[in-house]
Amino acid sequence: MTSTTSSTVERAFRAALYAETDTALDTGASLLAGDPAADAELARRGREFVSAAWRRGWQPADVVRIVRRELDDVHVRLASELIRAQAPDDRPRGPRWRAQLDELAEQAAETAAAPPRTDRFTHATTVLELYRLLLRLPGLEPLEEHEPPAGRQPRPESRMLTRIRALLAKAEATGFPEEAEALTAKAQELSARHSIDEALLAARAPSPDAPGACRIGVEAPYEQAKAVLLDAVATANHCRAVWNEPFAFSTVVGFEADLEAVELLYTSLLVQATTAMTKAETAQRAGGRRRTKTFRQSFLAAYAHRIGTRLAAAAETQVTDDLLPVLASREVAVTAQTDRMFPETTTTRLRGVSDEAGWTEGAQAADRAQVGARPRLP
Structure with missing residues (x-):
């Protein structure tokens, strides 16, 4: 990451993420579309937004559900990609969480033939719309998964x-x-x-x-x-x-x-x-x-x-x-x-x-x- 790419992402975020207008969104998308070198930093920041959602009590299925309700299918696919990309850097989770990730992977495999994105401006707009939603997610009650006590095998999927x-x-x-x-x-x-x-x-x-x-x-x-x-x-x-x-x-x-x-x-x-x-x-x-x-x-x-x-x-x-x-x-x-x-x-x-x-x-x-x-x- 260079200071230039970081600056591009920061300027795009300042323009688009904290305002509701289409004009602000267009400004941020234009900045990102004009700087292909910023793509890696943009993706990294997306994984950070996902991590922040986990800290606020959200889980993978919750995020996908709210994205599906508030935005479009293209945003759902992008959210799924970010969640799966963030998983290797995440802390150990329980079986229910892992099952949600497995389901996302299965859904991604089923939609592998989805049409590719069209142009850089459209893609940047989609990314910023998704990040805007992730940024504004409120805190939820944290859910705890309990593993079986030490020495006790889990009940078979009986x-x-x-x-x-x-x-x-x-x-x-x-x-x-x-x-x-x-x-x-x-x-x-x-x-x-x-x-x-x-x-x-x-x-x-x-x-x-x-x-x-x-x-x-x-x-x-x-x-x-x-x-x-x-x-x-x-x-x-x-x-x-x-x-x-x-x-x-x-x-x-x-x-x-x-x-x-x-x-x-x-x-x-x-x-x-x-x-x-x-x-x-x-x-x-x-x-x-x-x-x-x-x-x-x-x-x-x-x-x-x-x-x-x-x-x-x-x-x-x-x-x-x-x-x-x-x-x-x-x-x-x-x-x-x-x-x-x-x-x-x-x-x-x-x-x-x-x-x-x-x-x-x-x-x-x-x-x-x-x-x-x-x-x-x-």
């Missing part, structure tokens, strides 16, 4: 989780709503058993696990109803969910085995709810109905409300009186961790739930999963 994934895959693939929801209920029972096994193991360990947290995207449209659905799934799996509406995610606090179950079940239920909603909406349209937005919002709200009851009932089939003290102590730990991370939270009323047909259809879609009592798992 056969239980493999079975849960298989059940949910079948639920998403079937064309029969009753079958899909029965498979989901069975997956919840397995998740409850997996959670209990982990709880008993931790209770016997010299250094029990501590609650952790993860962020799960809750994105438009109908994000309120989706947040309610995620909260229902989290509650049924001994976790707590706190929704951050401005940044389109919920933070779920809980023990690792439960966090895995929440991610799996929420993703699957969202797919199933969307499928059921689309079918119900098609029938409504055939009858001459046009109010799509209110129907969908009400459908998802009703689905989330009813599914919470179903999941809780499925989880309770695995709990016996002798397990209550163990589960209660973990619930206290999760609540305490949530209160430490979020000392101030507010409640919000679900808006836009005004469509009777949508509510009825959503409730019926969830009710079909009530398949009666099930025998205890071996």
Whole structure:
């Protein structure tokens, strides 16, 4: 790096990063476009912006999510490149963080044939738009990942989780709503058993696990109803969910085995709810109905409300009186961790739930999963 290239980048940043106008952006992009020798320094500064985001509590998936929401696909690709370029210089991270980096690498491989950038000015404009966003990211609650205690091997990506994934895959693939929801209920029972096994193991360990947290995207449209659905799934799996509406995610606090179950079940239920909603909406349209937005919002709200009851009932089939003290102590730990991370939270009323047909259809879609009592798992 020379003083000249550094000066070019600094002048471009002063012109573009601290002002909102297109004129300021054009000025900065012109400076960078006219000095190819500044490219390496510009990339280095981008990696510094990424590192600063990590220090403020952001994670790779969070950054990509906010860039996708606020900017365009070209900015998302650039952000992914910066994150992957910064990774070798980063400190050791936990398995969830590494999984996010792996996902970015897989996505990059899938889009390797993307068209190349056009001209230097356009590329410089894209870079400055991205850096402007990264610079202004606020602080988030830091998430801690807990590795297994020394001498204890991590639980295998257990056969239980493999079975849960298989059940949910079948639920998403079937064309029969009753079958899909029965498979989901069975997956919840397995998740409850997996959670209990982990709880008993931790209770016997010299250094029990501590609650952790993860962020799960809750994105438009109908994000309120989706947040309610995620909260229902989290509650049924001994976790707590706190929704951050401005940044389109919920933070779920809980023990690792439960966090895995929440991610799996929420993703699957969202797919199933969307499928059921689309079918119900098609029938409504055939009858001459046009109010799509209110129907969908009400459908998802009703689905989330009813599914919470179903999941809780499925989880309770695995709990016996002798397990209550163990589960209660973990619930206290999760609540305490949530209160430490979020000392101030507010409640919000679900808006836009005004469509009777949508509510009825959503409730019926969830009710079909009530398949009666099930025998205890071996």
